[in-house]
Amino acid sequence: MQKKIEKILIVRFSSLGDVILTTPVLSALKIKFPQSQIFFLTKSRYGDVLRADPRIFSLIEFDPTKDHKGLSGFLKLMAKLRAYDFDLLVDLQTNLRSFFVRHLIKSKIKLKYRKRWLSRSLMVHTKFLKIKTIPTVDLYLKILKKIDVHTKDKNPIIYVDQTEENFSKKFLLERKVQKDDIIVGVHPGARWETKRWDAMRFRQVCHTLAYKFNCKVVLLGDRGDGELLDGISQGMPETKVIKAVGLSTREFIGLIRWCDCLITNDSGPMHIASALGIPVVAIFGPTHPKLGFAPVGSEHVVLCANVKCSPCSLHGEKRCRKKSKLCMNSIEPDMVVEAVQRLLKKRLLLKNKSLNGNLKIEK
DSSP, X not given: OOOOOOEEEEEOOOOHHHHHHTHHHHHHXXXXXXXXXXXXXXXXXXXGGGTTOTTOSEEEEEOTTTTTOHHHHHHHHHHHHHTTOEEEXXXXXXXXXXXXXXXXXXXXXXXXXXXXXXXXXXXXXXXXXXXXXXXXXXXXHHGGXXXXXXXXXXXXXXXXXXXXXXXXXXXXXXXXXXXXXXXXXXXXXXXXXXXXXXXXXXHHHHHIIIIISOOEEEEEEOGGGHHHHHXXXXXXXXXXXXXXXXXXXXXXXXXXXXXXXXXXXXXXXXXXXXXXXXXXXXXXXXXXXXXXXXOSSSSEEEEXXXXXXXXXXXXXXXXXXXXXXXXXXXXXXXXXXXXXXXXXXXXXXXXXXXXXXXXXXXX
8 A cells, every 4th residue: 555645855956957857747746646745955046947836835945055055054954854754755866965865854755866877978978889868857757656656748847927927028018029029039058168059150040030030039148148148139239139138037937938939059948948838949069969858848949960979978068179169060050040930830820920921821
């Protein structure tokens, strides 16, 4: 007889994309145990992405720089969590920190995710081996089978509340965006420079979409991306290309929600868009989709040159050994524009819009 599951703790400290990819686990557990209370432990910098999620009873934010700094701060948080007496603990991080969480917090059942670190490392270092690609979401859901939780729904979900809706509407109205405008989001940043497609190629794409297809292009970036966005948008008026720099995570989510499509490198915003049901054109280079982190769902296009040296690292942190970034520079602006066109055809048909004369959608 299966033990009664009332209190569940899910652990995933980082990073943004990985936290988003855990959300199908929330859905599966809530369907199997509808009366359960789900607690989610993550780093405070990623907590906002889950802030409006109705499946989470309590969002517990680990702040290693302030409240939970050092060993004493970490143990203080563990003492707080021990008091809950969980029925199920699901470790979706599987690192040293989550190891201590599993061993310091009481729970009747404890599950941990298997990273396939060796397989992924072999994909990077021994490219001649044929190793099966398993999406990360599948690996997360696989461990739930041990407690007889099964699901076919693998789509990540992010929820938007009224605050973000109001912000994004105001932001777009102030910049003269109309109801019938086609909005293409462009996020040219990434944590590692090697994962960034060339800024001038992004500029060519933005120019084509703005002038040839009359789209409203929204350039999205972190606080440190201001110079990057300025270079891409130089010479193009804000009636065509709108810059959105330094938004909060919730504002960022709210704005992407209004996009008809998002163009991005392999980064957290790729997974945000996917989880919001927004079609994605994702540009991969040093990190390859076969590592398991491609956007989930069929309404996306992944552009990857499949050069012999890719993938060259698990996260894109290593410097390129070529004279130029062969994997990224093999992807041309026309390829990105064509991918956007393909995605927008179906998207705009549903919204009764048309994309200039070149992509007329029959209503």
